[in-house]
Amino acid sequence: MAGYGDFAYFYDEFNGEADYDALYAFIRERFSGHGLPGPIVADLGCGTGELTLRLARDGYDLIAVDGSPDMLAMLSEKLAEEGRQGLLLLEQDLTCLDLYGTIHGAVCTFDTLNHLGPLETMGRAIEKAGLFMEKDGLFIFDVNTPYKHCKILGNETFILEDEDAVCVWTNELQEAQRRTRISIDIAYTGDPVHYKECFYEYYCTPQELEALCERHGFRVLEIVDGERFCAPLPDSQRLLFVAEKERQCQS
Structure with a gap:
C-alpha cells in the first residue's frame, strides 16, 4: 500500500x-x-x-x-x-x-x-x-481500469512541477502480476536531498x-x-x- x-x-x-x-x-x-x-x-x-x-x-x-x-x-x-x-x-x-x-x-x-x-x-x-x-x-x-494501466500509465515517466518542488513519477507495468510499479522522486527547491517513495497499483x-x-x-x-x-x-x-x-x- x-x-x-x-x-x-x-x-x-x-x-x-x-x-x-x-x-x-x-x-x-x-x-x-x-x-x-x-x-x-x-x-x-x-x-x-x-x-x-x-x-x-x-x-x-x-x-x-x-x-x-x-x-x-x-x-x-x-x-x-x-x-x-x-x-x-x-x-x-x-x-x-x-x-x-x-x-x-x-x-x-x-x-x-x-x-x-x-x-x-x-x-x-x-x-x-x-x-x-x-x-x-x-x-x-x-x-x-486495466486500460489506464496498460495504455496510459504503462512504462511512462511523468514530471510534475510546482513552484516549490519537482516530482518525477516513473511507471513500470508488470502485466503478469496485473500491477504497475510506481516510483516517485521528489526534489524540493533549495534542498539537496531527494525524497523517494515506491509502491504498486493493481488492476x-x-x-x-x-x-x-x-x-x-x-x-x-x-x-x-x-x-x-x-x-x-x-x-x-x-x-x-x-x-x-x-x-x-x-x-
Whole structure:
C-alpha cells in the first residue's frame, strides 16, 4: 500500500486537475436520490480530505479513514482552517477497518482500492466496508481500469512541477502480476536531498469487482465512467461503482 509520506504535502498541487466538484455532485445526487438510512458516512482512503470536506459541508457525519498519517495531518490542518469540528479521523489499513459503530454510506475514491493490493486484498476492504454498513446504505468507489494501466500509465515517466518542488513519477507495468510499479522522486527547491517513495497499483476487471461486491453483501446498481460520468467506454481510465448494501457478508 502506498505510504504517500512526503508526497502528501503537495498531493493537492499535483492533483490539481482532479474535478472534485463534479465527483461530489455525482456522489451527492446518488446519496440523495437513493436515500441513505442515516447521516453517517465514511470516507475510506480520504487522502487530504477534499471530498471529506465537501461531504461535511453538506451535513453528513463524517468518519475519515486513511493509512497515511501525513494525509490525515493535511486534512486536520484544513479542518482547523475552516473551524470545523466533530469529524472522526482514523489512521487505519482499510483491509483491517475497525469502526466504532455502523455507517450509512461510504466513499472510496481516486484509485484507493488499486493501491491496496491484488484482487483478494481489494475484496477484504470491500468486506470490511460491508461489515459496518447498514442495510440499504450506499458504497460508492472507483478504480483505475486495466486500460489506464496498460495504455496510459504503462512504462511512462511523468514530471510534475510546482513552484516549490519537482516530482518525477516513473511507471513500470508488470502485466503478469496485473500491477504497475510506481516510483516517485521528489526534489524540493533549495534542498539537496531527494525524497523517494515506491509502491504498486493493481488492476482487475469490473466483472471481478462486481462479483466481490455480491459476495460481501452489496448489489452493484450502476457502473459509470469516473471522469465523464457516462456509460463505461473502451477507453475509460476510471470506473465508478455505486453499490447498495443488501445483506450480511458471506463467510
